Amino acid sequence: MEGSKGVVLLNCFVSPFGNRVRIALTKKGVEHEVTSENMVNKSALLLASNPVHAKVPVLLVAGKPVCESLVILEFIDEAFATSGEQLLPADAYARAQARFWAAYVDAKVPACAGKIWLSPAVAPAVEEGKKEMVDVFKTLEAELGEKAYFAGESLGFADVALVTFAPWFLTYERLAGFSIAEECPVLTAWAARCAKENECVSKSLPDPEAVFQFVGGMRKHFGLE
Template sequence: MEGDKASGCDGLVLINCFVSPYGNRVRIALKRKGLEFEEKPENLAAKSPLLLSSNPVHAKVPVLLVGGKPVCESLVILEFIDEAFPGAGEPLLPAAPCARAHARFWASYVDTKLPECAGRVWRSPKGAAAVEEGKKDLVAVLKTLEAELGAKPYFAGDALGYVDVALVPFAPWFLTYERLGGFSVAAECPALAAWAERCARENGCVAKSLPEPEHVFQFVCGMRKMFGLD
């Protein structure tokens, strides 16, 4: 798979799994910048030697290989792309230091809060107390993000930015959270649900980078079956 246009950036290889919100952040950023890249799909149940050698500390996707040299951790990669290719496309982070710090805070909030409580929803056995507790905490996290979004089209204002790119790859997972947690994101957080739709509708880099929600759900069902959760 390649980005939309070449920009003199030979040697970019993204190691990713198609359902990974973290890897798909990087896909969005590369496409938004118009950078040409190769994508190597990863099977997380049988990790490849390339992944293990590229990220020996965590053995996780994504990894961006730049001329063969690995850059790891998705938020780190986003900032690397912004800094390494300043003339390509629009910047992800704002120019003002305070605004940059603000964006970093909210992206960190996403990674610190959302995956943990969402994981309790989809990784717990049916009927377990952890599912209900995870759902409650997940809705609280989403409401906090919705409050930060406010009436703005995007988190930084009028254009897709760093926090949007950090958060929107979780949107295809909303269906899985809803089905396993017994709630509706659109009912609980209508403005956030509308924001997710806007991100894909108005930004080709988003629409082209995210999996179908049903495919994510089927992937999770397979994982749950493998681990005896259903």
């Protein structure tokens, strides 16, 4: 395998999970290749590297796979500890807070987002997903408060976990008929700040219109529209 001596990320360009890893690798200056996976026709390498979940992202390091995006972020912090700034703070209690909020994102955001983009247009689930999403985002706004980032002054673990959903906001808004900027101005400003102040974020995230087009294709594939 060509990349067996280096760092290779198996990703799909819209994946909020895979794009976390792109941000982390870029932030830490870890040289890597990105291989695009077709999610309706997964590669033999993806299936062999993540037999349990058969999902992106997978990070291959010297051919050895690491799976699950938050696990990969921790791995990057530990395996490339000398490269650039750490994602997790040094203090044990602050680390626990960052992990708590990243786990909150994983427990809540994909579920309500899925109700919006994986339901037929007129399904009651869409309205339900929208309400849940606003609740979840308001909880995150309350935690953010006056801070620039979740852990304070710079982009960290919880920010990276959440910001990769921002390119999907336009899709959620169009499918569920609401405005995240109006409902959640603090979170919207935070997402803009993440991209504006961090090249690792702006360079790693897809264009929201491209996400919308991609999701439209997936919805047709699943017979949802």
